[in-house]
Amino acid sequence: MKVAALILALTSPLLLAQAKPVLVPDVSQREIEIVYSFTGADLLLFGAILYPGGRVPAGERPADVVVVVKGPTESILIREKEKVAGIWVNADHARYRSAPSFYAIASSRPIGELVDDRTRAIYELGLDSLQLSPVSTAPAEEQARFGRGLVDLKSRAGLYVEAPHAVEITDGVLYRARVTIPARVPVGRFTAETFLIRDGRVLAAAVRDIDIRKSGFERFVARAAERSSILYGLTAVALSVGLGWFAGWVARRL
Amino acid sequence: MDLYLPVANLSVNALVIVLLGGGVGLLSGMFGVGGGFLTTPLLIVYGIPPTVAAASSASQVTGASVSGVFAHVRRGGVDFKMGGVLVAGGILGTFAGAWIFRRLQELGQIDTVIAIIYVLMLGSIGGLMAKESLVAIGLSRRGEPPRARKRRHHPLVAYLPFRTRFYASGLYISPLAPLLLGFATGMLTILLGIGGGFILVPAMIYLIGMATGVVVGTSLFQTLFVTAVATMVHATTTRAVDIVLAGLLLVGSVVGAQVGARLATKVKPEYLRLALALMVLAVGVRILLGLVWRPEDIFTVTIS
Numbered sequence: 001m002k003v004a005a006l007i008l009a010l011t012s013p014l015l016l017a018q019a020k021p022v023l024v025p026d027v028s029q030r031e032i033e034i035v036y037s038f039t040g041a042d043l044l045l046f047g048a049i050l051y052p053g054g055r056v057p058a059g060e061r062p063a064d065v066v067v068v069v070k071g072p073t074e075s076i077l078i079r080e081k082e083k084v085a086g087i088w089v090n091a092d093h094a095r096y097r098s099a100p101s102f103y104a105i106a107s108s109r110p111i112g113e114l115v116d117d118r119t120r121a122i123y124e125l126g127l128d129s130l131q132l133s134p135v136s137t138a139p140a141e142e143q144a145r146f147g148r149g150l151v152d153l154k155s156r157a158g159l160y161v162e163a164p165h166a167v168e169i170t171d172g173v174l175y176r177a178r179v180t181i182p183a184r185v186p187v188g189r190f191t192a193e194t195f196l197i198r199d200g201r202v203l204a205a206a207v208r209d210i211d212i213r214k215s216g217f218e219r220f221v222a223r224a225a226e227r228s229s230i231l232y233g234l235t236a237v238a239l240s241v242g243l244g245w246f247a248g249w250v251a252r253r254l
Numbered sequence: 255m256d257l258y259l260p261v262a263n264l265s266v267n268a269l270v271i272v273l274l275g276g277g278v279g280l281l282s283g284m285f286g287v288g289g290g291f292l293t294t295p296l297l298i299v300y301g302i303p304p305t306v307a308a309a310s311s312a313s314q315v316t317g318a319s320v321s322g323v324f325a326h327v328r329r330g331g332v333d334f335k336m337g338g339v340l341v342a343g344g345i346l347g348t349f350a351g352a353w354i355f356r357r358l359q360e361l362g363q364i365d366t367v368i369a370i371i372y373v374l375m376l377g378s379i380g381g382l383m384a385k386e387s388l389v390a391i392g393l394s395r396r397g398e399p400p401r402a403r404k405r406r407h408h409p410l411v412a413y414l415p416f417r418t419r420f421y422a423s424g425l426y427i428s429p430l431a432p433l434l435l436g437f438a439t440g441m442l443t444i445l446l447g448i449g450g451g452f453i454l455v456p457a458m459i460y461l462i463g464m465a466t467g468v469v470v471g472t473s474l475f476q477t478l479f480v481t482a483v484a485t486m487v488h489a490t491t492t493r494a495v496d497i498v499l500a501g502l503l504l505v506g507s508v509v510g511a512q513v514g515a516r517l518a519t520k521v522k523p524e525y526l527r528l529a530l531a532l533m534v535l536a537v538g539v540r541i542l543l544g545l546v547w548r549p550e551d552i553f554t555v556t557i558s
């Protein structure tokens with residue numbers, strides 16, 4: 001409450017002319033560094049809703065907040081297994097140009113109650129509204145099947161998350177939500193988008209960037225594997241020969 | 255104790271991986287096999303991507319075979335000429351295997367092919383070994399001396415040209431036979447991340463007819479070099495060798511291998527072979543079930 005009051009005090013001259021509420025979002029971490037002990041991270045997304053009068057106008061319904069954290073998009077190939085001659089083999093496949101590597105949506109109420117399908121598709125709100133950009137021209141029904149398969153697979157890996165009621169709104173002006181980033185997340189630039197929604201319309205939106213990257217030894221190893229692969233391979237071989245030889249040497253002396 | 259694997263891009267419990275390496279090392283020390291046929295499937299079950307699992311377990315097999323090779327060299331148990339031919343074949347095989355690996359990956363059938371090869375190979379070898387060791391156990395129970403098997407190479411091998419002498423193995427055969435054998439094993443090394451010892455050893459005894467004293471040492475010699483080359487091939491093509499994962503596996507397996515080698519001297523060899531046969535069959539059956547049961551994940555995603 002104190003923070004909100006302070007923000008209000010500072011920005012209120014700007015707000016007087018405006019009828020719409022304004023969103024002031026922030027995230028707990030702008031950078032996430034992956035080091036040897038990385039097992040995932042907890043992101044706190046929080047902020048204030050600034051109403052022209054400093055409080056939720058009387059007679060108006062309070063607005064809802066939706067928070068979306070997205071990872072860098074990937075070009076992917078999905079394969080579907082089918083039973084052929086008694087064993088399960090990959091049969092059909094579909095390609096998508098822009099599947100998010102990570103997608104978490106938290107909202108103060110289930111997203112389906114807040115906006116209609118069209119708005120959801122425009123803002124990519126919800127796991128069934130992702131814009132995957134299919135490459136093939138397969139029928140819509142088949143596309144939907146592969147889309148559901150992708151969402152199901154990623155959800156079970158903790159990479160796609162839908163959390164209705166996960167955004168807490170205090171006194172109609174302060175909101176907070178916690179999003180867990182799992183350890184198997186890819187590195188790159190993530191975005192945290194916050195939407196203020198009322199009566200099925202998006203009143204305000206704001207974006208913050210979050211950089212996730214490997215650091216220290218992990219970054220060194222990943223770079224070495226990618227850039228100087230011959231030296232890296234030789235190191236791996238030398239390590240295994242050295243360790244094996246050393247153990248044999250120790251064992252002979254015991 | 256959680257540790258992040260920089261190439262596999264996920265975090266694992268370091269202790270579990272070290273213990274896994276230790277268990278496999280124990281078996282490899284006891285039975286004289288590399289243990290890759292256990293490491294790769296177990297890592298995949300743990301959640302490591304299949305390519306990373308195959309690439310990193312190859313280097314574990316290298317480590318596990320080093321001390322064995324040294325021990326056999328000291329007591330003259332390695333036929334270097336035969337080993338050289340096998341390694342040459344093996345290196346050619348890894349390159350061919352890498353090409354097949356890429357083609358199958360493009361087709362999306364790599365996992366199925368790997369599983370089918372595993373089932374066929376583990377099933378047949380495990381079955382043969384189980385039968386052979388049961389016969390041996392039966393004979394020793396009845397107090398009969400084991401029938402001396404006449405050491406001979408397979409008639410087909412005799413037809414091959416360019417015969418040469420392999421003194422340590424006591425053979426006068428064409429080098430093409432071990433070259434082809436090495437080639438096949440090298441291909442399996444790349445595809446499955448295994449050393450191939452449990453294919454190589456029976457083939458050397460039953461197909462080529464090598465003197466038994468040099469079979470295990472020469473097979474380990476081949477495994478050492480071919481898995482090292484396989485690690486290099488993976489490092490430069492798939493870039494899936496995770497040095498942290500390999501290190502953890504190695505720490506466990508080199509210790510386990512030494513313990514296993516000591517244990518092996520306390521158990522009768524035919525019981526040891528039966529135990530290995532049952533284990534090989536169990537892994538084979540598990541993979542077969544994975545093929546025929548409806549998988550948990552119907553869909554798989556690859557980044558293209």
